[in-house]
Amino acid sequence: MTPKQSATPDLYLFDDSSPPAEDQRFQSECPPDAKVKVEDLFKFSRKRGDLHVSVVAAVLALFFLAVFWTQTGWDNRKLPDDFGTYVAYQFGLADIDGRVTRLGRIVKQSWVAPMLCLLVLVPAALWNLRLSWRETAWRKRFLLPTSAYFEVTKYIAALEFVAYFIGYTLIVPLLGYLVSTLILGTFLTWRLGYRSPRWMLIGFTSSLAVVIAFRTFLQIKTPLNIWLYDQLPDATRAFMLTYF
Structure with a gap:
């Protein structure tokens, strides 16, 4: 190790020289990995840039909601006339005289799957944006870095x-x-x-x-x-x- 390299303790040298050639030495500025607890592997924490990603996710969710009504076949949906009674019939709470539309024919319509996705995506994106906004405000209050x-x-x-x-x-x-x-x-x-x-x-x-x-x-x-x-x-x- 040269004197210049020894003066910078944050630099680490590895003998396994890849990708450099065999006669070269690989120099890395990455510190050694810290010990990680197993219970922390899937721990979620908000870092810098979280607000920006949350805003983008919320905008995309609202965009999908805005185009849902015109791009998924919602205008051409086919539902029973008395839909409330039909839902009650599916749960055995009501009886319907005559021919009953099969539930499978309703579920197979093109607008059903996007609607189910939006029912989860839009509230989740807005709630995540709210939490991210609060986290960013907290970091600013205590003068913590927020730049992304x-x-x-x-x-x-x-x-x-x-x-x-x-x-x-x-x-x-x-x-x-x-x-x-x-x-x-x-x-x-x-x-x-x-x-x-x-x-x-x-x-x-x-x-x-x-x-x-x-x-x-x-x-x-x-x-x-x-x-x-x-x-x-x-x-x-x-x-x-x-x-x-």
Whole structure:
């Protein structure tokens, strides 16, 4: 350990050098893991940025509620004329003369499942927003940090990998599932810092194994018109479309 490294006790060195090359040493700024109690593994606690996430969740829930009436078939719902008596009949509290509409026909309507979800989602989102608001006010009262800058930047940084996946879906119709997956898997290995020849080979072979498992054996559906395969002879094109 060099004098500069020994002057910073928060830095820890590990002999297992991955992803660096074998002749390099991996330097981490992460402190060692603290001991965690088993009962605290699923303990919920509100941190910085909780209010922002709660606001987004509440807005989404209210948006789904607003479009429920026009997007789920609610306007074309088919219910018995005397719905109160019908509900009582289902619980054996009333009798109905004549033909009774089966409950299954009502439950299978397109608006039922979204309505059941909203009955849980909207109250839960609003109640969570209320608790999050109270927690944020409490933290401000005692001058505790409430800024969510760090959390927001991490969410924004994650959009980079969303862009990679979108680009992957765009090049599949051009280069095919095989070539596109090999490019994505190898590039992500390099992007995550595993840039030695050994790790690049591992990323390449892992991507190839994914293609063989999901396309060759499981035959997942891929686009039928692939530009790269169209440039091949008919027999080769048919083989690539079938297995890769």
